[in-house]
Amino acid sequence: MDAMTMGNYGVYVWSSFGLTFAVIILSDWRSRIHHNRIYRDIEVRIKALEERQ
Amino acid sequence: MWNFFKQLASPPHFYRLAATIIPWLAVPGLLLIAYGAYAGLFLAPEDYQQGDAYRIIYVHVPAAYLSMMAYMFMALGGAIGLVWRMKLAHAVGAAAAPLGAAFTFLALVTGSIWGRPMWGTWWEWGDPRLTSELILLFLYFGYMALRSAIDDTAKADKASAVLALVGVVNVVVVHFSVEWWSSLHQGQTLFKKGGPGMDAEMLYPLIAMIVGFTLVFGALLARRIRTEVLHRERRTRWVREMILSPAGGR
Numbered sequence: 001m002d003a004m005t006m007g008n009y010g011v012y013v014w015s016s017f018g019l020t021f022a023v024i025i026l027s028d029w030r031s032r033i034h035h036n037r038i039y040r041d042i043e044v045r046i047k048a049l050e051e052r053q
Numbered sequence: 054m055w056n057f058f059k060q061l062a063s064p065p066h067f068y069r070l071a072a073t074i075i076p077w078l079a080v081p082g083l084l085l086i087a088y089g090a091y092a093g094l095f096l097a098p099e100d101y102q103q104g105d106a107y108r109i110i111y112v113h114v115p116a117a118y119l120s121m122m123a124y125m126f127m128a129l130g131g132a133i134g135l136v137w138r139m140k141l142a143h144a145v146g147a148a149a150a151p152l153g154a155a156f157t158f159l160a161l162v163t164g165s166i167w168g169r170p171m172w173g174t175w176w177e178w179g180d181p182r183l184t185s186e187l188i189l190l191f192l193y194f195g196y197m198a199l200r201s202a203i204d205d206t207a208k209a210d211k212a213s214a215v216l217a218l219v220g221v222v223n224v225v226v227v228h229f230s231v232e233w234w235s236s237l238h239q240g241q242t243l244f245k246k247g248g249p250g251m252d253a254e255m256l257y258p259l260i261a262m263i264v265g266f267t268l269v270f271g272a273l274l275a276r277r278i279r280t281e282v283l284h285r286e287r288r289t290r291w292v293r294e295m296i297l298s299p300a301g302g303r
Contacts (some may be wrong), residue, residue, distance in 0.1 A: 006104075007105040012169065018273050019159065023158070024273075026242050043296050
């Protein structure tokens, strides 16, 4: 229980840790989505060109 | 040596190399963060003045340090891109900006959360460290806005590189602000003369967090550079060959 309350500073400590990890995870997730989208767009364009040829 | 850099700067080479190094950075980085967070939250003793509130430093210090390091990557990328016209260097700058903005945001918010119980205020406009860090966030926003406002990638690279180089002055101000001016923010703790001003039980988790965050930052940056390279090189032959190859190149 002490670990949760952190001597009445629990809200400050846990929100700081939570926000930090959330931003890092979100940043990684967004960068994966962005990469996959660009890859897929290029793939579709190249395959369409190949089929036309 | 020159040949090594020349090969490293080749977009196809870097694209493949980055895919290999990302797990080698991410896995030890995450393990160090897991240890640092656990030890910092549960094993390190309470501070005699700040109580448990000081534990915020385990995320605040790495975020603040990376907010400046990301900017140096951006500026160095811009300088190398301008001087040697290296395409990959501009891609590094463009990839570092969103990460730098994220870590600057974290440094500001976690610092503010720590300031509330310690200083009795969320924010102090007169404080040089806080204000210069906020200017750093605006510089990141300005850099990204400038890049997205210019359609021509080569022109966007040049203009944003100049902005990044000018902004380096602010990074120096952020770093030395606590020494040059009177500040609510505490001075150097880790690198002060006579050694770190912290007990070893508090210090080791902090070092683990700094190294862990740096490795994870490296992995995140490498992933973003790959995306940037793929986007810039989308019409080149190597991308076409890579995508048509059975192995692909995600």
